[in-house]
Amino acid sequence: MLKPPAADLADLLARVAARDREAFAAVYKATSAKLWGIVVRILPRRALAEDVLQDVYVRIWERAETFDPAKASPITWMATIARNRAIDEVRRRAPISIEDAPEALEVEQGGLSPLDSAQQSEDLRRLQECLQGLDPVRREIVLLAYYNGLSREELAKRFAHPVATIKTWLHRSLAQLRKCLGS
Amino acid sequence: MIDGDDIDLIAAEYVLGTLPADERAAAARRARRESPLGEAIDAWSRRLGPLVEAILPREAPATIWPEIAARIDALEEVLQTPQQVTAEIIGIERRLGRWRAAAIAATALAASLMLFVGYSEVARAPEDKTLVAVLQKDAQSPAFLVSVDLETRVLTIRAVAAEPQRGKSYELWLVHDELKTPRSLGIVGDTPFTVVHPQLAGYSPKVIEQATLAISLEPEGGSPTGAPTGPVLFAGKLIQATK
Numbered sequence: 001m002l003k004p005p006a007a008d009l010a011d012l013l014a015r016v017a018a019r020d021r022e023a024f025a026a027v028y029k030a031t032s033a034k035l036w037g038i039v040v041r042i043l044p045r046r047a048l049a050e051d052v053l054q055d056v057y058v059r060i061w062e063r064a065e066t067f068d069p070a071k072a073s074p075i076t077w078m079a080t081i082a083r084n085r086a087i088d089e090v091r092r093r094a095p096i097s098i099e100d101a102p103e104a105l106e107v108e109q110g111g112l113s114p115l116d117s118a119q120q121s122e123d124l125r126r127l128q129e130c131l132q133g134l135d136p137v138r139r140e141i142v143l144l145a146y147y148n149g150l151s152r153e154e155l156a157k158r159f160a161h162p163v164a165t166i167k168t169w170l171h172r173s174l175a176q177l178r179k180c181l182g183s
Numbered sequence: 184m185i186d187g188d189d190i191d192l193i194a195a196e197y198v199l200g201t202l203p204a205d206e207r208a209a210a211a212r213r214a215r216r217e218s219p220l221g222e223a224i225d226a227w228s229r230r231l232g233p234l235v236e237a238i239l240p241r242e243a244p245a246t247i248w249p250e251i252a253a254r255i256d257a258l259e260e261v262l263q264t265p266q267q268v269t270a271e272i273i274g275i276e277r278r279l280g281r282w283r284a285a286a287i288a289a290t291a292l293a294a295s296l297m298l299f300v301g302y303s304e305v306a307r308a309p310e311d312k313t314l315v316a317v318l319q320k321d322a323q324s325p326a327f328l329v330s331v332d333l334e335t336r337v338l339t340i341r342a343v344a345a346e347p348q349r350g351k352s353y354e355l356w357l358v359h360d361e362l363k364t365p366r367s368l369g370i371v372g373d374t375p376f377t378v379v380h381p382q383l384a385g386y387s388p389k390v391i392e393q394a395t396l397a398i399s400l401e402p403e404g405g406s407p408t409g410a411p412t413g414p415v416l417f418a419g420k421l422i423q424a425t426k
Contacts, residue, residue: 024255028248033240040241042200048363050247057251058258058385071225072232079235080228087200091207092364092410112237124233145199146234152201174195181230 009074010067017065024061031075032057035082042086042149052089056082090149112147130180138173141166194223198231204408212407257336258384312388314421316396326417327353327371329396330424333388338379340371345398345417353416354405355379357386358395365397370405395420 009030015023036053043049059081067077120128131139137159144150144158152170156163196202197210214221312333319326326345331338340355356365368382383391399406400413 019259021255025248025252028251032243032247034235034238036243036247037238037241038235041238046244050244051363053243053247054250054254055385058254061255061258072229076228076232076235080232083200083235088207088409091200091202091204092408112239120236121233124236127230127233142199143234145201146231147238149200151203155201170196170199170201171192174192174199177230178191178195 010069013060013064013067013074013077016061017067027060028057031078034075035078038079038082039086041147042083042090048089049086052086053082056085059085087149091151126181127177130177133180134173134176138169141169142173142177145170190220190223191227194220195227197224198227204410208407208409212404253387254385257387258381260335260384313424314392315424316419316421318396318398318417318419320417327398329419329421331383331391331421333391336381336383336386336391338368338383340377340379342371348400350403351413352401352403352405353398354401354411354413356397356399356411356415357383357391358397358418359390359393361390362386365411367406367409368396370401371398392421392423 009027012023012027012030016027032053035056036049039053039056040046040049043052056078060078063081067074071077072080131142134142141155141159144155150158152163152166156166159166161169193202193206193210197207197214202210210220210224214224314331314333316329316331317327318329327340327342329338329340342353345353353371355368355371357368358365366386368379369377371377386394395418397411397415397418399411399415401411402413406412
């Protein structure tokens with residue numbers, strides 16, 4: 001898929017803010033595969049993921065006028081809306097017990113480009129370096145939470161540690177990342 | 184009082200997605216009012232945001248775009264008809280005012296809602312569709328009256344017998360199998376009439392027609408989680424007002 005330049009997407013979003021339906025269709029065409037990739041990793045149940053993606057684009061339509069190109073790139077802004085909506089949904093659903101659904105802990109690992117991809121941005125390269133500084137298990141915990149929306153409880157089961165330990169590890173990992181990235 | 188480090192960790196876990204549902208909802212609410220948390224969340228979104236670059240695109244199901252387009256159509260329709268909406272509210276207010284003045288017994292009131300709305304429909308355009316519901320615990324105690332204009336997706340709700348509860352809010356939910364989880368339509372205000380608008384715009388007429396409306400008792404300001412947390416006190420189904 002060809003990536004539209006960020007400037008084009010920002011122009012399209014400005015038109016969406018002015019209620020331009022054609023521009024909105026173009027935004028959908030350019031970004032839906034990316035946002036679907038984000039949502040479906042967090043919500044593997046397809047029907048639920050479809051509802052959430054719908055909500056995400058309705059929100060993009062409603063909030064386009066709040067998009068500020070000085071604060072975030074268009075795709076980052078849209079990805080944030082998609083992740084937030086998907087995580088809201090997965091968090092408020094009752095946790096699935098492992099006994100009832102062993103597949104609940106089978107987390108999709110594919111769908112990510114290699115970490116050393118030549119195309120990655122400077123920001124991602126820097127973040128990767130900082131992630132490499134974490135203990136491997138703690139790094140995996142952070143990435144599973146970010147990419148797959150696992151809760152503290154799910155991480156605790158998966159790694160066979162108490163929830164309190166996972167919480168402590170998350171806090172230390174995040175503090176370490178922040179320090180590494182500089183504030 | 185929460186200090187800066189705590190705010191930063193709440194923001195970091197909010198962005199990472201690991202806050203439990205109640206803390207997540209509380210953080211989202213606080214971020215709107217309290218700028219330090221909002222700023223910390225923005226900063227963490229920027230720090231972790233590059234990770235989404237690595238997510239490979241996948242073609243979204245073809246059925247999604249038509250659904251989105253229909254929801255946007257419905258939203259825009261609502262936004263373009265404010266005068267009509269106001270007229271509608273005043274109309275309902277008059278009707279309800281008359282019932283009140285007549286001090287009809289509760290069950291008779293429920294019946295008259297159907298009759299009266301039905302009667303008033305005669306003069307309206309044939310494509311107008313008004314749905315009504317009586318939300319009650321049992322047949323003897325209707326607590327809220329609801330009217331939905333399917334065309335403008337405006338819902339009006341009035342407390343009949345429900346008493347305001349100190350430190351609590353009544354929250355209205357739309358319940359339908361297709362939606363999987365109850366969807367909040369908002370808090371029922373203390374004013375005589377609460378107009379819910381445009382929350383319904385995002386739902387298809389089919390879903391609204393078949394839905395059950397329910398009222399739960401929530402902490403003041405509404406459910407902290409986005410799902411009902413308190414007891415469901417009243418419920419009812421929408422029926423079409425007869426023409």
